Amino acid sequence: MKKIFRNICWIYDKCKSSFLWISLIILIGSILSILTVGRSLVAKSLIDSSTQNIKAETIKWVIILGILLLSNIILNSINTIVSSYVCESVRNKLQSKLYNHIIYSKWMEHNKYHSVELLTRITNDVNTITNTITNTLPSIISLLVMLFSSFLALLSISPLMSLISIGIFPILILLSKVYGKKLSHFYTEIQKKETLYNRFLQESFNNILIVKSFCLENNRSKDLAAIQSKKLNLSIKKSYFSAISNGFLALSSMLGYFVVFIWGTISLSISGVSAFGDLTAMLQLFSNIQIPIYGLSSSFPQLVSALSAADRLIELENMALEIPNDEAIKNGISLTPFNENYYTEITANLSNKIYFENVDFGYVSTSAILKNISISINHGETIALIGPSGEGKTTLIRLLLCLIYPSKGNIYINEEILNINHRNLISYVPQGNTLFSGSIFENLKFGNPEATEEQILKALDMSSSLDFVNSLPNRLNTIIGEKGIGLSEGQAQRLTIARAFLRKRPILILDEATSSLDSKTELNILNQVKNLIPKPICIIITHRPSALSICDKIYKLENATLTLCTSYK
Ligand SMILES: Nc1ncnc2c1ncn2[C@@H]1O[C@H](COP(=O)(O)OP(=O)(O)OP(=O)(O)O)[C@@H](O)[C@H]1O
Ligand SMILES: [Mg+2]
Structure with a gap:
């Protein structure tokens, strides 16, 4: 727990200069979520007014629905542009900080790492963190906004259904406990295999003369296949694990949907056509709650990966510096200029x-x-x-x-x-x-x-x-x-x-x-x-x-x- 907190603080510290931009992405995402919930409620009113033959009301709701859809398209486009800008600039900042740290660190520290290991960390691990900060995190927050607002809207229509819709939560919490540890292990192992693989490729190409003059082509091909097969095995294990966990989630969600559907059909047969709007809104809102739950569970591996990536980058940052002055590194000043x-x-x-x-x-x-x-x-x-x-x-x-x-x-x-x-x-x-x-x-x-x-x-x-x-x-x-x-x-x-x-x-x-x-x-x-x-x-x-x-x-x-x-x- 202490390590998780340390890694979160580290990621925050590295990304805090882009905090405003990240907040903007989160804000746009949250507005988009509220618009989605709004659409369900507008759709309910539209169905209600059209089934009751109120023409003016129907036109009003059609116009509102149109505006909501248009806003959705515009905000989505803005979000895409801002996200890619922020993603690139956070990545650049993080990579240059790490690059500077590596080149200013003591020579003997470098001997502990293969150059490909450094390369993999500064590219793959930084990408994992950047994507989490600029994509996963904002999407988690907007999913939470969607979940919460849909829950409130469903609560106003049917308190019982709103409770059923979040019944999946305890299963989710239970899964995340087991899942988190295992996923972190998978991430670290996959990165290790990735490094091994890249190292093998780099050294083969660097020493192509030796491969050829020693007639090692066949052996190297076999070695490559062996490394690939180990990598594949690990990926398959991870996929099995994810598939089983997702299966549990899907099953619980399906049961919930089934209950809402049966309940809606029964109340439709009792109240007649007047319950059409309620049923449509309920089904939409129910899926508005299920989608974030799914979204959150699929974002979970990304969060775990980011924390494990932070672990690997913190290790790089612990490489002792030649000049024990962080300021010198920040400002790009190295040694006393030659005079x-x-x-x-x-x-x-x-x-x-x-x-x-x-x-x-x-x-x-x-x-x-x-x-x-x-x-x-x-x-x-x-x-x-x-x-x-x-x-x-x-x-x-x-x-x-x-x-x-x-x-x-x-x-x-x-x-x-x-x-x-x-x-x-x-x-x-x-x-x-x-x-x-x-x-x-x-x-x-x-x-x-x-x-x-x-x-x-x-x-x-x-x-x-x-x-x-x-x-x-x-x-x-x-x-x-x-x-x-x-x-x-x-x-x-x-x-x-x-x-x-x-x-x-x-x-x-x-x-x-x-x-x-x-x-x-x-x-x-x-x-x-x-x-x-x-x-x-x-x-x-x-x-x-x-x-x-x-x-x-x-x-x-x-x-x-x-x-x-x-x-x-
Ligand atoms: N980075 C290192 N880490 C650990 N041991 C090292 C390292 N570099 C060299 N050595 C060891 O230190 C010893 C001296 O190495 P050094 O490179 O200084 O020899 P040298 O006299 O320059 O040899 P040559 O004439 O072959 O260049 C060697 O036994 C070598 O194995
Ligand atoms: Mg020498």
Whole structure:
């Protein structure tokens, strides 16, 4: 119960800025419900006056009925337009809040989720909540208005019938108790299966090369069928469950209708034609009560789904933020903006250095990746970081980028304890292919959104990319596919280096950035790195001896410890 209340408050908090619009939808819906009940009463008066042959009265009621029908059409159209506007804007707001939260949260938090899991939550779960707020909730309220006003109208015609009409309520309450828990379970399970399914599809398409070269097409098809069959089973179970619950409701409603009908027929035979109007109104009002009851029961799963979706989104919102300041996220401000003066100052300052002081780190507390690491990198120095695969070289860089934090010891930049703002002093070429889909120009602009064409061409030249980019038919506007598809591995690497050159920061980190290049191209690029003005601190992670020639010092990381190599063989 406490959790339900928390989830309702959370949904309210996220949607309160659209409260007025939602209220408008509710108001229009409620007016439409009252018009429906009004129509039943007008129909009764119309039948009464026409059976009693009162011409003027009959014309009056025909006109009123016409006006009611016309108002119904107009209000319905307005409702459709307003609802779709509100639905879209509530969805956008909710999605951008969550998106911002995710991208501002700590890097390690992301590791807990598969990217498809995040995608499913930010799309499916947000849609579930948006639809509930902008469609289900207003329709529930207008159904309640219809139910209540029909009940009052029926009460004025026949108190006994009005009681019979709501006799279905106790059954409904009983069903909702059992139904709610089970439905919530179904929703969560279905979303899990949906994530699994999307993950399977995404990974198949991402790794189509592996599927093909390992001749896995048949296996993947079978795996897909297995996942689909599990999804289908779950849907069937849910449908059985809903069908049985709805069957109970329909049966109770039918019994009620049967009683009203028999009672009406008997009173018709007693009172004669004068009871025609009453009988018509009663049957209409009775169904006006039954329709909302049905409507409410079919809205119930949607409500339960929205609460379960809120649960899954609250979990995302609990991802710890990098900047513990909610305001910064709301306003879209991230880190301290990079300051040119600071750059000049920090690079001109000869005492400027990076200093690791007895740093320990482990992704899990039980196994240390880095132990008692101490290293000092001075202004203008280029150092190489070597060592066997999996020993923690990239991990050390992640510490420097403040993506992870030491479990012991401290890291300093220029005598200041390293903090997230220092990330802005770093230009980084990560290991692996990190290009976005889009044009080469757009990719390079990630390095510096304000870069001029001249600066871009210079960065391309320095990274030995200018010739190959110029040879492409669309040059800078050439579109690269996902993960740099359309380019060779080495070309993609050179573009990521150009992107880092454009960023122009006092610390440059190359993590196996030249691993796919031939030695001549590699040396050309490394010489450019060496001759950068102003000279940044440069950390080069490499397995290749050729890269070591431009480095001032070489450190080897092995068995969680870092040692300075006096000579490298
Ligand atoms: N996100 C992570 N969560 C848990 N463990 C991780 C994570 N990333 C890396 N590791 C582990 O940390 C260790 C060091 O990984 P790291 O990527 O730093 O190695 P590396 O020296 O850069 O290797 P390579 O030369 O192959 O790139 C590895 O044993 C790896 O399994
Ligand atoms: Mg690595």
